[in-house]
Amino acid sequence: MTSPRPDASVPLAPLDVSFTDDPKVVKEAANEDYSTHIVPLTWRSGRLSLTMAWYALVSGMFYLVTAATLAVTVGTVDTLIGILLAVAVFGAVNYVFSRYAARTGLTVALLSQRVFGSIGSVLAPLVLAATAIYYAVFEGSVIAHALHAYTGALTIEVWYAISILSNVPMVIGGVRRWLDKFNGALLPLYWTGLIIVVVLAAREYQPSGWLTHTPDVVPDLGAPGWLYAFFVYMGVFVFMMYTIDFGRFGKREDAAFHSVVTFGPVFYFFVYFVNGLIGIFLVLAAGAVGAPTETAIGDTIVALMGVWGLGVVWLTQSRINTANYYVASTNLEATVARLFHIRIPRVVALALASVVTYLIMLTDVLSYVLTALAWQGAFVVGWVGIMLTHLVFHHTGDRDGLPEFRPGRVMSFAPGALVWLLSSLTGILVLEFTGTFGTTWSSPLTFVLSIGLYWLALRLTRSPVLTRGADPRDEVDDIWEARIRCHRCDHSYIAAEMDRDPSAEGSPAICADCASRSGEFRRAVRAEAAAADRTPGGREPEPVTRV
Structure with missing residues (x-):
């Protein structure tokens, strides 16, 4: 040769x-999880281990509240149609992404270097870290408000700190060392708790008609109710990026299983459809009027179960926050390395993520968090559209079955970076300045635009791979x-x-x-x-x- x-x-x-x-690398990997490196075959997780670590994301009040809010807005039937469409789309996309992640062992940050360039890709881990932090804020706030309301003791600021401090230590060990064991042990308790809540709610409220509920007045949404519901779930396309960061730990021989059960349609059936049904039932059974608040379902669980309800809320939110803090810490580590050319341990990045989470909680977070998530969502949707297009045209990689991700083998700024900015900023402008139309259609327009522009870039520009x-x-x-x-x-x-x-x-x-x-x-x-x-x-x- x-x-x-x-x-x-x-x-x-x-x-x-x-x-x-290398013994030194293995020792570091116990906490670092190869955050800034390709995952070797020797560090891949067993089938059940990776499934349990990823299924931390199956629990979360966000899914229950989102489905309930949609049911109150457009009706139960339209909401469930939109959810089933989301299950199909998310399952299909992550079927592809999970297989690619297992084959390459790359993080979102490393994979993005091929498409956006070694410097242009820095936005990818930054957006992912920020989004994970915002979700940690939401889920952590639910824990804090439930504890504050039930006990009547201490201030909400103290409970914010307690909710964070009770979650963060569980993320130090990484996917192979702790997340799989913790979330695997608590998964049965999560479903058991929700089943008990549903039984108690049925006995307490004796509901009827919740499955066929239709609002008296359906607002002008710019689209049919079922399509509007699906578009709302497009705002959670960040799951695609999460899949890359977790899927890289999958063994290649387990790719078929993980692409269907762990990261694919089976997972999304439980996350969106089953959780959604429970959320709709709990809100409509209680005769809620208007859209539920972010903490409404948590309050309902505590009201029905008392102190045991607090346990269910803590368990639910703590499981999903292990994934949120893990993704936030690994991508903050990658962001700091790219922006400041220094390496910080993932534990330090985790501490930084927890501090930022707490500071955001101290603000009037609900006044801007949804706007911030919508803006970040535009970048996430654009990333997914570009990456899907890239995989279609470069599914075999550049050489050795891999995309060329090494910093010294790709341009500083690749054409994909400009496409990403243009499509994402266009989506934000449509969202902010076209009223109802933008609220409903900004995500799908961003997605389509990112695909079209990147396809043109592939045809009209040179490869970002250096000679x-x-x-x-x-x-x-x-x-x-x-x-x-x-x-x-x-x-x-x-x-x-x-x-x-x-x-x-x-x-x-x-x-x-x-x-x-x-x-x-x-x-x-x-x-x-x-x-x-x-x-x-x-x-x-x-x-x-x-x-």
Whole structure:
């Protein structure tokens, strides 16, 4: 096999190759979960383990409140039609995303580098972290308000702090070490609690007609009620990004199971349809008038079950917040690395996320959180549309079955970054300035626009993959089994993520994390790529002995 080198006068530094996991990396991974690296095959989770970790997201008052609000607005039947459509769409998209994540082992931040560029992609982990924090604010507020209302003791600010401090420690261990065990143990308790609540509500309120409820006056929504309900669920497309960050831990042989049961239609049937039915029942059974408040269902559960209801609320919100804080911490870590070129441990990123969550809780959060989520939702919908389009046209990857995600092998700003900004900002403008039409149609318009513009970008612009040689992948037989030591951090990672560092003598190997934080590396890479573009036919290859 041959591999060109940047400067024929300087011999390439030999690679330090091993075929077992670096003990230092394994020790860090216990908490870090390869937050800024590709997940090796040896760190993939078992089928049940990953399912239980992901099913933290099956519980959450958000799903119950959303379905109940829609039922009060457009009627139960239209709401359930919209929910079933959401189950089908979310199940299908995440069927694709979960398989891709398992095949590549990439985070949202790393995958986005191929489409948006090494610098242009920084917005992806930032948007995902911010969205996860806002959801943590919502779910944590439900816990705090329930405890405050029931006890009548302490201030709401203290309960906010208690709700956060009771959730954050459970996220320190990561997916393999703790989240799977914690959420697996509590999943039966969650469903048992909701079943008891439904039985008590049926006995207390003796409801009738809730399944066929139709509002006396249906507001002008700019679309049929069932379609409006589906569009509301499009605002939660952030699940697609969550799927990437969790799905990367899946074993390839489990891809069929995870794409259907863990991340696919089975999961969304329970999340949206079953939870939605329960939320609709609890609100309409109690004879609610008008849209329910964010804490209404939690208050109903506590009223029916007393102190046990508090336990159900805490369990429900704590499970989903483990996922929210996990995603927030991993993506904050990636964001800080990209923006400030420093590495912070995920535990520090988790502490930062919890502090930001608390500060947001102290504000009049309900006055702006829905607007903030709508704006972030436009970026999320745009990301999903672009990424789906990319997978359709580049499903086999750039080489080795992978997209080219390494910071030194992609442009700083790829055409996809401009497409993302244009489609997302257009969606926000439609949302803010076209009244009812924008409220209903901004998400689907953003989605369609992102697909169309990115398709044009693929046809009219050059690939963002840089022309460079001296690739460590060419010097090993198996890029998933061989580990190569990084000359900067002195840690060994799988060859799939390693690159040559032209800013150092002999171009020694550098890992994806160190490469993303080094301005010196980026400058040297750009110079090398520019020289390759100016040289007709590229550089002359020099024989390199495979390890």
